[in-house]
Each structure stands twice: as structure tokens, then as C-alpha cells.
Amino acid sequence: SYVLTQPPSVSVAPGKTASVTCVGDNIGSKSVYWYQQRPGQAPLLVIYYDSDRPSGIPERFSGSNSGNTATLTISRVEAGDEADYYCQVWDSRLDVAYVFGTGTKVTVL
Amino acid sequence: QVQLQESGPGLVKPSETLSLFCAVSDGSIRSYYWNWIRQPPGGGLEWIGNVFYSGSTSYNPSLKSRVTISLDTSKNQVSLQLTSVTAADTAVYFCASQEGVSYYFDNWGQGTLVTVSS
Numbered sequence: 001s002y003v004l005t006q007p008p009s010v011s012v013a014p015g016k017t018a019s020v021t022c023v024g025d026n027i028g029s030k031s032v033y034w035y036q037q038r039p040g041q042a043p044l045l046v047i048y049y050d051s052d053r054p055s056g057i058p059e060r061f062s063g064s065n066s067g068n069t070a071t072l073t074i075s076r077v078e079a080g081d082e083a084d085y086y087c088q089v090w091d092s093r094l095d096v097a098y099v100f101g102t103g104t105k106v107t108v109l
Numbered sequence: 110q111v112q113l114q115e116s117g118p119g120l121v122k123p124s125e126t127l128s129l130f131c132a133v134s135d136g137s138i139r140s141y142y143w144n145w146i147r148q149p150p151g152g153g154l155e156w157i158g159n160v161f162y163s164g165s166t167s168y169n170p171s172l173k174s175r176v177t178i179s180l181d182t183s184k185n186q187v188s189l190q191l192t193s194v195t196a197a198d199t200a201v202y203f204c205a206s207q208e209g210v211s212y213y214f215d216n217w218g219q220g221t222l223v224t225v226s227s
Contacts, residue, residue, distance in 0.1 A: 033213040035154075042203055042217035043154065054215070086154055090212030096169050098144075098156035098212070 002094045004087055004101035011107045012077045020104045022070040022087035030089045032070040034063060037084045046085075047072060074106070082108045111135055111206050113218035121198075121225050127191040131204030131218055138162060138180065142207040143187040144214060145178060147200040155200075159207065160187065194225045 004024045012018040022032065032050050035043035045054050047063040050070065060075045074081050087101035117129035131143065145157040158168035160178045168176050177190040187204055201222050205214035 031212065035214075042220050043214070044217070045213060045215055048211070048213050048215075088154075088213065096156065096171070097167060100154040100156065103153045 001096060002089075002091070002099050004089065004099055006085075006087060006101040006104040008102075009105045009107060011109055012074075013109045014077055014079060016077055018074040018077050018081070018106055020072040020074075020085050020087075020106065022072070022101045023068055024070075024089065024099075024101075025068060027068055027070050027089065028066045030065075030091055032063065032065045033088045034061075034072045035086045035088065036081075037086065039083075043086065077106075077108055079108050082106060111141070111216045113204050113206065113216060115202060115204055115218045115221040117202075117221060117223070119222060119224060121194055121223060122227050123195055123225055124193055127189070127194050127198065127223055127225075129189045129202055129204075129221065129223070131187040131189075133185045133187065133206075138182055138185050138187075141209060143178070143180060144205045144207055145187075145189045146203045146205055146214070146217075147198075148203070148220070149197075149200045152200075157189070157191075157202075161209070196225050199223065199225045 034047035036046045037043040046061050050065040051063040062073045064071050086103045112134040114132045121127045139162040142159045144159040158178050160166045175192045201220040203220045204218045206216040
């Protein structure tokens, strides 16, 4: 089965930049989506098609994808960015068409 | 913007069937794929399956033998049935919409916790 591996946790000071990686076999050939999940809430789409932002998502959120690694970057981190972040891909050739990453807890120091 | 609201029993006994509903408002049920996704306590997200308004379905192979997802267009409602549940099925269950030409989940319900216990 296809596995997307994320670091369990990332810590960042306010105003700095946080990078969350998502590692998968040749993930650069797929489109990657990123979700933010605050405690007790449903996930919220923050990046689609590797680097596009839905309406209402701050420009501080950006994404990239190449080779075996996709990256979510949060610039000028704010306290409100503290949340779990999940990557996700779709591929009809996979046994499970929709696969989520293992998730990363971003802590704002 | 599509609004989603899950409902159903919060407690199900082992070996019984879990049944949940997702009410869809402020959007056309015919325009989207309707997905169920679950998250065990303290765990990650797992896609369960989806249904399109045509009635076509797609399921996670690990759950396929126990899952049925269906659509009631007259009630603007999506349903999930999971049979022969065990404690491993304890999770928050989310319904989520997916535009027909996309492969991501753009709107989510708040989720409902289902505990499997006797």
C-alpha cells in the first residue's frame, strides 16, 4: 500500500517559518492536498493541487512538490496556526484511492 | 458553500451495524462525490469510501466487505452503514464533499464520535 510519511511534530517560534514534509514514493507525480485540523474541529483544506490556496486561506500558506517529497510551508507563523496538518493524495492505481499522511502536530512556541 | 451535518448513535455494540447520516444543505447533492472519512481517537485520517449522485460507489478495500454508502436525493442525505463493528471502529466519522472533477475534500461536517462498546 502507498504510504505518506510526515514528521510527528514540528515546533516553531511566532513570526518564523514552519515546514512540514510529506514523503511518498514518487509523490512528485501526483497532486498533493494539505489540511489543517485544529483540536476538536474538522479538517480544513489549506492547499490543493500542490500549491494552490482556497479562498480565505492566507498567503502565508504555500506548498511545493517534487521527487519523493511534498512540503507545506507556513510563513510568519501565528499562534492560530497551531494545529495538526495532513497531506493527502489521490491515485486511481492505488489499492486505496485516497491516502492521507500520518499527520504533523505544529506547535507554536 | 455546502453545509454538512452528521448524525447517528454515539454508541454501538460489538458485532452490530453502525449507521450514520449526513444532511447536505446549501448545495446540490448532484454536483459532488460524497465521502465518509474517519479518525480514531488520537489517530490519523482514514478514507472509508464515497458515492456519486449516479449511484456509483468506491470503497477502501480494507473495509469494503462491511461498508455501504448510499445517497437519498429526496432527503439530501448521505448514509453510511458499517457492519460487524469492533472496538477498532471507534472513531470520529466525518462526511466530506468532493467536487466531481477534483480529488480533494473541500467541505467537511463537524464529525460525530461513534464508540463501539458493550
